[in-house]
Amino acid sequence: MAANMLEATELKKPHQRVIEIRPKKGLFDLDLYAVWRYRELLYFLVWREIKIRYKQAAIGIGWAILQPVIAMLIFTAIFGYFARIPSDGVPYAVFAFTAILPWTYFSEAFRRGGTGLVDDADLIRKIYFPRLIIPLAMVVAPLVDFLLSFVVLLVLLAWYGIMPTANIVFLPFFLLVAMVLALAVALWLGPINVRFRDIKHTLPFLIQIWMYASPVVYPLSMVPERWKLLYNLNPMVGVIEGFRWALLGKASPDFLAMDVSLFLIVLVLLGGIVYFKRMERFFADVI
Amino acid sequence: MNDIAIYVEQLGKRYRLGANGQQHNTLRDLLADSFQSLFRRNGKSSARRQDFWALREASFTIQRGESVGIIGLNGAGKSTLLKILSRIVEPTTGMARIDGRVGALLEVGTGFHWELTGRENVYLYGSILGMSKREMDRKFEAIVEFSGIADFIDTPVKRYSSGMYVRLAFAVAAHLQPEILLIDEVLSVGDLPFQRKCMEFAKGLQQADATILFVSHNMFSIKTMCSRVIYLKHGQIQFDGPTDEGIKHYEEDCSLSTLSWTESKPEDWPIRITDFALFDEDDQAKKVFEYGERMRLRLCYQARQLVENPNFIVAFIRSDGVACCNFSTEVDGVIIERVDGDGMIELMIPPLKLVAELYTIHILIREKGFQKVLCAQIGSTFHVRHHLLDTHFGVFHEQAQWVWTNNQIVDKKMAVVHK
Numbered sequence: 011m012a013a014n015m016l017e018a019t020e021l022k023k024p025h026q027r028v029i030e031i032r033p034k035k036g037l038f039d040l041d042l043y044a045v046w047r048y049r050e051l052l053y054f055l056v057w058r059e060i061k062i063r064y065k066q067a068a069i070g071i072g073w074a075i076l077q078p079v080i081a082m083l084i085f086t087a088i089f090g091y092f093a094r095i096p097s098d099g100v101p102y103a104v105f106a107f108t109a110i111l112p113w114t115y116f117s118e119a120f121r122r123g124g125t126g127l128v129d130d131a132d133l134i135r136k137i138y139f140p141r142l143i144i145p146l147a148m149v150v151a152p153l154v155d156f157l158l159s160f161v162v163l164l165v166l167l168a169w170y171g172i173m174p175t176a177n178i179v180f181l182p183f184f185l186l187v188a189m190v191l192a193l194a195v196a197l198w199l200g201p202i203n204v205r206f207r208d209i210k211h212t213l214p215f216l217i218q219i220w221m222y223a224s225p226v227v228y229p230l231s232m233v234p235e236r237w238k239l240l241y242n243l244n245p246m247v248g249v250i251e252g253f254r255w256a257l258l259g260k261a262s263p264d265f266l267a268m269d270v271s272l273f274l275i276v277l278v279l280l281g282g283i284v285y286f287k288r289m290e291r292f293f294a295d296v297i
Numbered sequence: 298m299n300d301i302a303i304y305v306e307q308l309g310k311r312y313r314l315g316a317n318g319q320q321h322n323t324l325r326d327l328l329a330d331s332f333q334s335l336f337r338r339n340g341k342s343s344a345r346r347q348d349f350w351a352l353r354e355a356s357f358t359i360q361r362g363e364s365v366g367i368i369g370l371n372g373a374g375k376s377t378l379l380k381i382l383s384r385i386v387e388p389t390t391g392m393a394r395i396d397g398r399v400g401a402l403l404e405v406g407t408g409f410h411w412e413l414t415g416r417e418n419v420y421l422y423g424s425i426l427g428m429s430k431r432e433m434d435r436k437f438e439a440i441v442e443f444s445g446i447a448d449f450i451d452t453p454v455k456r457y458s459s460g461m462y463v464r465l466a467f468a469v470a471a472h473l474q475p476e477i478l479l480i481d482e483v484l485s486v487g488d489l490p491f492q493r494k495c496m497e498f499a500k501g502l503q504q505a506d507a508t509i510l511f512v513s514h515n516m517f518s519i520k521t522m523c524s525r526v527i528y529l530k531h532g533q534i535q536f537d538g539p540t541d542e543g544i545k546h547y548e549e550d551c552s553l554s555t556l557s558w559t560e561s562k563p564e565d566w567p568i569r570i571t572d573f574a575l576f577d578e579d580d581q582a583k584k585v586f587e588y589g590e591r592m593r594l595r596l597c598y599q600a601r602q603l604v605e606n607p608n609f610i611v612a613f614i615r616s617d618g619v620a621c622c623n624f625s626t627e628v629d630g631v632i633i634e635r636v637d638g639d640g641m642i643e644l645m646i647p648p649l650k651l652v653a654e655l656y657t658i659h660i661l662i663r664e665k666g667f668q669k670v671l672c673a674q675i676g677s678t679f680h681v682r683h684h685l686l687d688t689h690f691g692v693f694h695e696q697a698q699w700v701w702t703n704n705q706i707v708d709k710k711m712a713v714v715h716k
Binding site: 028029030031032033034048050051053054055057058061062065066132133134135136137138139291294295 | 312380381382383384385386387388389390391392393394395396399401403404407408410412413417420421424425426427429430453
C-alpha cells in the first residue's frame with residue numbers, strides 16, 4: 011500500500027503531466043528547463059562515457075595519465091630539446107605540461123561534443139530526451155581525465171621543486187572557460203555533423219590548427235607584437251596563459267583580451283544554443 | 298483528472314525529398330550541387346524539391362483507459378504518428394496533447410551499451426527512458442527478477458545472447474509503469490515469444506486502466522487488444538471506429554497490394570494478379586480455417602504480354618514474418634506453357650497442418666527456375682484455429698505413429714535397435 015502511494019505521487023510529478031507537442035515557433039522557443047528535468051540522464055551519460063572509455067584496455071584508466079605524459083615527452087624532445095624553443099625560464103617539460111593539461115581537456119571535449127550526436131544516433135532515432143544533454147555530457151566527461159592528469163602535474167611540479175602559486179585558486183575559472191568554449195563550438199559543429207559527416211573528418215585538422223594557434227609548445231613571448239592583438243582573441247590563449255600564471259607564477263594573462271574573448275564565447279554559446287535547438291527538430295529525420 | 302489521455306489536432310509531418318528521393322549526404326555534394334544550380338535557369342532547382350506528407354491532418358481523441366490500434370500498409374504513416382507522439386520527431390503542423398506518463402516501446406534496448414554490465418545498463422537505459430535514480434534503486438530487484446537473468450547481471454551485455462539482451466531491456470521498459478503506452482510492433486524486434494510477452498505486458502497495463510496506442514500488422518493482436526482502430530492510408534486517417542469494421546476496410550485495401558520487398562515497379566510487371574479469394578472445400582468464402590481443413594484458393598491474373606513458362610507461387614507467411622510453406626506450380630510439376638491476357642488459377646491446399654495463428658498469403662509469379670520476379674503481391678490473410686496447438690508447439694503439427702511397449706520386453710527391443 012505504501013509503495014502504491016509512493017508510485018502515485020511519483021506519477022503526479024508536474025513534469026510528467028500534460029505534454030504539448032507542436033511545431034516550434036520562433037528562434038527562442040528553447041525549453042531549457044527540459045534539460046534540467048533530465049539532469050539525471052546527464053549524470054548517467056557522463057558516467058557511461060567514463061565507464062566505457064577504457065574498458066577492455068589492459069592498463070585501463072592509466073591511459074588518461076599516459077596520453078598527456080607521452081605528449082609531453084614528445085613535445086619536450088622535439089620542441090624543447092631539438093628545436094630549443096624557449097620556455098619562459100621553467101623546465102620545458104613543466105612548461106609544456108601546464109598547457110597540455112587544459113589543451114587535452116579542451117580538444118577532447120570539443121571533439122566528443124562535436125561527434126557525440128552521431129555516435130548516439132540510435133538513441134536519437136528511437137527515444138525522446140532533450141538532445142542538448144548529449145553535447146553537455148560529452149563536454150563534462152573528459153573532466154575526469156583532466157583531474158587524473160592534474161595529479162601527474164602536481165607530481166611533476168614536486169619533482170622539479172616548483173611550488174604552485176596561490177593563484178591556483180583561479181584554476182577552476184580557466185577550466186570553466188575552456189569547458190564553455192568547447193560546448194559553444196560543439197553546439198555548432200554537432201548539428202552540422204548530423205547532416206554532413208564531413209565534420210568528423212575535419213575535426214582532427216581543426217584541433218591541430220587550433221593547437222598551433224595556441225601557446226602550447228611555444229611561449230606567448232614568441233608571437234610577433236603586431237599579431238598579438240588578434241592572437242589574444244583565441245580564448246585558449248587566455249586559458250593556457252591563465253594556467254601558467256596560476257601554477258608557475260608567469261606573467262598574468264591579458265585580462266582585457268580575455269574579457270573580449272569571453273564576450274565572444276558567450277555570444278557563440280547563445281547562438282549555438284539557438285542554432286542547436288533549431289536543428290534538433292530534424293535530427294531524428296536525417297541522422 | 299482529465300478524461301482525455303491523447304488529444305491530436307490537425308497533426309501533420311512533411312518530409313522534403315530531393316529529386317529521386319536523394320539527399321545531400323556530404324558537404325561536398327551540397328556544394329557541388331549548389332554550384333551547378335548557379336548555372337541552371339531559375340526555378341529548376343526548386344522544381345526538384347518534392348514534398349512528401351508522411352502524415353496529414355490527423356485529428357482524434359483518445360479517452361483514458363482506451364486501447365486503440367493503428368493499422369495501415371507500410372508507409373501509411375503509422376510509425377510517423379507514433380514517433381511524433383513520443384516526441385522523437387517534430388510535427389510540421391498541428392498539435393498533440395498527452396496527459397500522463399508516456400512509455401514508448403518502439404525499439405526495446407536502444408541505449409544499451411555493449412561494454413557495460415547488465416546492472417549498469419539497467420540504470421543507463423532506465424534513465425534514458427526517464428526514470429529517476431531513486432525509482433530505479435527501488436525497482437532494481439524487481440527488474441532483475443522479471444528479466445530472469447539474475448546470474449548474469451554483472452556480465453557485460455556483449456556476452457549476452459540476443460534473447461537475454463531483449464529480456465533485460467524489456468524488463469526495464471516494463472517497469473516504467475506508463476499510463477500511456479505506445480507500442481510499435483512493426484518496429485520492435487523480437488520473436489514470437491517475445492511479442493507474446495509484450496502483449497501480456499500490454500494487457501496487464503490495460504487492466505490497470507492504462508491508455509494504449511498500438512501499431513501492428515497483426516490483425517489478430519489488434520482484435521484481441523483493441524475495441525477501436527484508426528486506419529491510416531497515405532498519411533491520412535481513412536477510418537476511425539470499431540475494430541472489426543476498420544480491419545475490413547484495411548483488408549480490402551491490403552488485398553493485392555504490392556509486396557514491399559520487390560525491387561521492380563508494379564507498372565513494369567508483364568503480369569499481375571487482379572483478383573483473389575479463399576474458399577473451403579464446399580466453395581464457401583472463408584477467412585478462418587480449422588486446423589486440418591482444406592483450403593481452395595482462386596486467383597485471376599492478367600498478362601499484358603506473352604509470358605512463357607510462368608511459375609505461380611503461393612506462400613503462407615506467419616504474422617511474425619516466418620515463411621511457413623510454399624506451393625509452386627514448378628515444384629508440383631505443373632507446366633503452364635505460356636499465358637497471355639486473362640486467366641484463372643485454382644489450387645487446392647492439402648489439409649492445413651499449421652498451428653493456430655494469423656497467416657498472410659503472398660502470391661508471386663516468377664520466371665522458370667525461380668529466376669526473375671514477374672509479380673509479387675499480397676493475397677490476403679487467414680486464420681487457423683485449434684483449441685490447443687499454437688506457436689508454442691512449433692510451426693506445424695502432424696500426427697506421428699506411436700507404439701507403446703510394456704516393461705518386460707523393452708530390453709529385447711532395445712537390443713534389436715542397438716544391433
